[in-house]
Amino acid sequence: MTDRIADIWGERTPHGSGQAWPERVDQVLAEGLTDGDVDRWVQSACVLCSNGCGCDIAVKDGKMVGIRGRAADRVNRGRLGPKGLYGSWQGEAHRDRLTRPLIRVDGGLVETDWDTAMGRIVERSKELLASKGPLSHGFYTSGQLFLEEYYALGILGKAGIGTPHMDGNTRLCTATAAAALKESFGADGQPGSYADVDECSAVFLYGHNMAETQTVLWSRVLDRLDGPNPPKLVCVDPRDTEVARRADVHLAVHPGTNLALMNGLVRELFANGWIDEAYIAEHTANVEQLRSVVEPWTPEKVAETCGVDAADVRRAAEIFGTEDRVLSTVLQGFYQSAHATASACQVNNLHLLRGMLGSPGCGLLQMNGQPTAQNNRECGADGDLPGFRNWENPQHVEDLARLWNVDPGIIPDWAPPTHALQIFRYVEQGSIGLLWISATNPAVSMPQLERIRHILDKDSLFLVVQDIYLTETAQYADVVLPCAAWGEKTGTFTNVDRTVHLSEKAVDPPGEARSDLDVFLDYARRMGFTDRDGQPLLDWSGPEDGFEAWKECSRGRPCDYTGLSYDKLRGGSGIQWPCTAEQPGGTERLYTDAEFPTAPEHCESFGHDLLTGATTGETQYKATVEPGKAWLKALEYTPPHEEPDADYPLRYTTGRTAYHFHTRTKTGRSRRLNGAAPEPWIEMSVEDAARAGCQEGDIARVTSRRGSLEVPVRVGDIRPGTVFAPFHYGYWDTSDGGRHRAANELTVTEWDPVSKQPLFKNAAVRVEKLRSGDGPSKAPDTTASRRATGARR
Amino acid sequence: MKLPVYIGLLDEAEATLASSFRVVADGHGDEPDVHFILQTFAKKCDAHREALKPVIDRYGEDVEGEEEHRLTANGVKEVRSGPLALMLDLQDLYVLVSHIDVTWMMVGQAAKGDRDKDLQGVVEQCEGDSELEIRWLQTRMKQAAPQALLVAE
Numbered sequence: 001m002t003d004r005i006a007d008i009w010g011e012r013t014p015h016g017s018g019q020a021w022p023e024r025v026d027q028v029l030a031e032g033l034t035d036g037d038v039d040r041w042v043q044s045a046c047v048l049c050s051n052g053c054g055c056d057i058a059v060k061d062g063k064m065v066g067i068r069g070r071a072a073d074r075v076n077r078g079r080l081g082p083k084g085l086y087g088s089w090q091g092e093a094h095r096d097r098l099t100r101p102l103i104r105v106d107g108g109l110v111e112t113d114w115d116t117a118m119g120r121i122v123e124r125s126k127e128l129l130a131s132k133g134p135l136s137h138g139f140y141t142s143g144q145l146f147l148e149e150y151y152a153l154g155i156l157g158k159a160g161i162g163t164p165h166m167d168g169n170t171r172l173c174t175a176t177a178a179a180a181l182k183e184s185f186g187a188d189g190q191p192g193s194y195a196d197v198d199e200c201s202a203v204f205l206y207g208h209n210m211a212e213t214q215t216v217l218w219s220r221v222l223d224r225l226d227g228p229n230p231p232k233l234v235c236v237d238p239r240d241t242e243v244a245r246r247a248d249v250h251l252a253v254h255p256g257t258n259l260a261l262m263n264g265l266v267r268e269l270f271a272n273g274w275i276d277e278a279y280i281a282e283h284t285a286n287v288e289q290l291r292s293v294v295e296p297w298t299p300e301k302v303a304e305t306c307g308v309d310a311a312d313v314r315r316a317a318e319i320f321g322t323e324d325r326v327l328s329t330v331l332q333g334f335y336q337s338a339h340a341t342a343s344a345c346q347v348n349n350l351h352l353l354r355g356m357l358g359s360p361g362c363g364l365l366q367m368n369g370q371p372t373a374q375n376n377r378e379c380g381a382d383g384d385l386p387g388f389r390n391w392e393n394p395q396h397v398e399d400l401a402r403l404w405n406v407d408p409g410i411i412p413d414w415a416p417p418t419h420a421l422q423i424f425r426y427v428e429q430g431s432i433g434l435l436w437i438s439a440t441n442p443a444v445s446m447p448q449l450e451r452i453r454h455i456l457d458k459d460s461l462f463l464v465v466q467d468i469y470l471t472e473t474a475q476y477a478d479v480v481l482p483c484a485a486w487g488e489k490t491g492t493f494t495n496v497d498r499t500v501h502l503s504e505k506a507v508d509p510p511g512e513a514r515s516d517l518d519v520f521l522d523y524a525r526r527m528g529f530t531d532r533d534g535q536p537l538l539d540w541s542g543p544e545d546g547f548e549a550w551k552e553c554s555r556g557r558p559c560d561y562t563g564l565s566y567d568k569l570r571g572g573s574g575i576q577w578p579c580t581a582e583q584p585g586g587t588e589r590l591y592t593d594a595e596f597p598t599a600p601e602h603c604e605s606f607g608h609d610l611l612t613g614a615t616t617g618e619t620q621y622k623a624t625v626e627p628g629k630a631w632l633k634a635l636e637y638t639p640p641h642e643e644p645d646a647d648y649p650l651r652y653t654t655g656r657t658a659y660h661f662h663t664r665t666k667t668g669r670s671r672r673l674n675g676a677a678p679e680p681w682i683e684m685s686v687e688d689a690a691r692a693g694c695q696e697g698d699i700a701r702v703t704s705r706r707g708s709l710e711v712p713v714r715v716g717d718i719r720p721g722t723v724f725a726p727f728h729y730g731y732w733d734t735s736d737g738g739r740h741r742a743a744n745e746l747t748v749t750e751w752d753p754v755s756k757q758p759l760f761k762n763a764a765v766r767v768e769k770l771r772s773g774d775g776p777s778k779a780p781d782t783t784a785s786r787r788a789t790g791a792r793r
Numbered sequence: 794m795k796l797p798v799y800i801g802l803l804d805e806a807e808a809t810l811a812s813s814f815r816v817v818a819d820g821h822g823d824e825p826d827v828h829f830i831l832q833t834f835a836k837k838c839d840a841h842r843e844a845l846k847p848v849i850d851r852y853g854e855d856v857e858g859e860e861e862h863r864l865t866a867n868g869v870k871e872v873r874s875g876p877l878a879l880m881l882d883l884q885d886l887y888v889l890v891s892h893i894d895v896t897w898m899m900v901g902q903a904a905k906g907d908r909d910k911d912l913q914g915v916v917e918q919c920e921g922d923s924e925l926e927i928r929w930l931q932t933r934m935k936q937a938a939p940q941a942l943l944v945a946e
Contacts, residue, residue: 132943132944133943133944135939135940135943136943136944187889414935414939414941415935415936415938416932416936418936421825422936425823425824426940428823429876429942429945429946430945430946431876431940431946432944460946556898559845576913594943609925609928609929610835611833611925611930612830612925612929613826613830613929614925614928614929614931614932615928615932616928617928641829748825749825750825750826751825751826753826753830
């Protein structure tokens with residue numbers, strides 16, 4: 001295996017259309033160890049990006065000492081990315097690990113025992129429930145936990161406390177994926193499969209820097225590109241990413257203009273007759289509205305609005321319109337922007353107009369940013385009801401009440417579940433008095449950080465943080481609970497192409513750390529949550545009980561897990577839901593029969609207006625739905641609310657680097673990964689840097705209406721007018737507590753009206769040189785952030 | 794013919810609503826969804842008034858001696874403060890929008906009776922916006938009410 005810091009995607013194993021992706025097993029062991037030293041290998045899957053690669057953990061003397069990809073796994077065929085190889089067990093073995101609970105005493109955090117820590121939480125929780133009721137409680141969780149943990153949290157929040165204030169940081173990455181799928185198809189769940197990479201004749205990546213966000217999936221694409229009959233590749237991204245560099249067409253749109261481009265692409269399909277009239281008539285609704293909304297969006301108008309060439313718009317549309325098997329993937333560049341849901345729906349529309357769903361190569365993946373984001377959406381620890389149930393459907397609420405044996409009245413169904421930014425707003429206003437944050441770090445990952453710090457620091461807030469390190473957020477906590485990490489607990493999780501993996505406990509957690517599941521079960525027990533018969537609401541003894549309970553909850557729903565078991569997931573590869581008695585091997589692709597879950601009694605959502613997020617409502621939905629048909633939803637383009645002006649002339653956008661995940665809680669503690677990208681930077685084009693008087697490595701101040709950054713400049717091949725910053729960096733590892741390095745100091749508190757996803761990808765900023773640097777910035781030269789080559793088209 | 798009275802009423806009501814949307818949008822900048830969506834709605838009101846211009850040119854918007862028949866709803870001149878502020882302000886907007894919605898309906902009926910295709914087209918476009926504004930206000934108030942009425946300090 002090559003050094004995968006330098007060679008991120010590893011050696012090529014090319015394959016042609018329709019051929020199986022060859023195996024290639026990647027492995028790293030601790031220095032000085034060989035295979036013979038390993039006591040045992042424990043089955044798992046990697047959690048350091050959303051891809052969900054099957055892997056095995058090496059254990060020696062009760063410690064994790066290595067990782068290797070599982071050759072048999074359908075997701076990765078043995079490969080792992082740099083984060084999995086160098087940051088998985090290494091990112092958890094740091095001496096900073098929390099090993100005992102902490103409580104705040106006289107302003108500082110001091111170690112204590114579990115009884116004392118849980119006692120404090122339960123005391124405050126009971127006091128607030130008695131004095132203010134369930135709406136005083138909020139839960140903000142993660143895309144990092146296991147299915148069983150989310151389901152436990154979903155039950156205790158919705159049927160124990162009865163609060164609608166539950167969300168995950170999935171709101172910051174995948175909420176739009178879920179929203180777009182619900183709006184178009186009636187329920188969440190990806191239609192496509194990763195295997196579509198092997199089958200397609202064209203790949204479209206919309207706002208998806210797959211080369212860095214999902215390095216193993218990008219290896220699969222590279223293996224097609226370097227094999228016989230490679231697919232055509234189209235990239236929509238303002239940066240000159242590795243994807244853009246390999247693309248046949250690169251549409252480097254201005255941030256905030258995705259919808260204009262998408263309306264233009266859809267229009268070209270109509271204008272050139274590249275549509276499947278029969279499929280549209282039989283399986284979709286609303287085509288005339290779509291046609292009229294996109295009508296004004298000629299390639300020339302798109303070119304003017306988005307800052308791209310009209311010829312490139314035509315060429316991209318022609319590829320989509322004339323290739324016979326197109327795979328589309330969508331991610332944050334679309335989701336964290338204005339009109340996020342509307343833009344993502346237009347991708348769904350392209351596939352519906354061509355009837356290109358449910359068959360090999362015709363994949364549609366509204367991607368996730370995190371490995372278990374799908375589970376959060378399924379299990380109801382975020383803004384959804386468990387099992388893709390519809391909060392506006394009383395029958396669905398009754399189902400849950402029956403399943404949990406509780407009064408349906410306790411399940412909050414009177415309004416949409418509260419989204420993350422609204423939860424923080426309620427804390428800001430003092431009406432949420434207890435906020436429980438698990439496995440996420442909003443002090444770095446939320447928009448407009450100065451405001452978030454103020455909220456976390458409020459006297460009226462009792463803040464519980466459970467995590468594996470003392471994050472920037474944990475510093476504000478009243479109680480910190482030390483948790484077990486990946487490899488230290490057992491559970492399942494599901495990736496974006498619906499593949500369910502079992503991750504087994506390999507070693508004990510350090511010190512007194514406990515699994516998140518144990519913490520939630522302990523809290524439910526101490527709170528005395530019971531069902532209608534006075535029995536404990538959560539009587540599980542461990543994760544497998546949770547999985548079995550979840551299977552019942554998923555029965556008959558689109559995400560049916562009833563054909564799965566821990567035993568079935570052991571030994572081989574992951575399995576895709578729905579997996580039932582009738583389909584025991586799982587399901588590769590959804591909607592093969594073009595039958596969509598839009599019937600009112602079955603659908604997950606009655607839908608929204610894409611401009612405002614107003615709910616459609618049961619009456620109107622029932623009056624207009626054509627059960628079983630997908631919706632072709634459309635929205636007219638309008639410019640984003642914050643546009644560059646004389647004071648803030650540049651467009652600011654954020655994203656990832658291949659070497660880090662989230663706020664670097666784990667990856668920043670891996671020597672190899674940290675060495676590859678040790679500090680933040682901003683990327684500017686040659687022209688913009690010259691205008692600001694900046695050279696490579698100079699320290700610049702970037703200012704928006706919300707705050708400022710002081711970081712080195714990387715002069716790169718980003719499109720002129722746009723400034724990029726990686727979002728991973730907080731301040732836990734700075735000596736001076738320096739806060740002017742987190743990308744979200746600058747971002748705006750605004751969200752997509754339907755999916756409630758914040759707009760991280762568009763703000764107006766100005767850049768000034770602060771001082772000369774003492775050499776080039778430490779931005780990676782191996783990725784989209786590499787120094788300008790002048791190759792930009 | 795009294796239709797001009799109602800056309801004048803609509804024009805005035807749309808102007809009142811636009812300024813009310815802007816007042817509430819500016820006053821609730823800490824609620825970004827409210828802030829931005831109400832600005833969008835205000836622009837729609839402006840567009841409705843533009844669409845009414847040719848109608849007013851044709852019919853006029855006043856009939857001498859009919860001023861006392863003007864049905865007016867007061868606009869929102871300043872936002873409130875305190876825990877119920879957002880909800881009360883949204884509810885005021887709801888009253889205004891509903892008033893306009895039903896006025897458009899009546900003008901639409903007259904347009905049909907008069908077989909005035911142009912006016913029917915204007916009504917169709919504007920009625921849809923009112924209906925959407927009502928749905929959004931309901932969605933947002935439903936979300937806000939429990940917290941504001943039960944828990945807010």
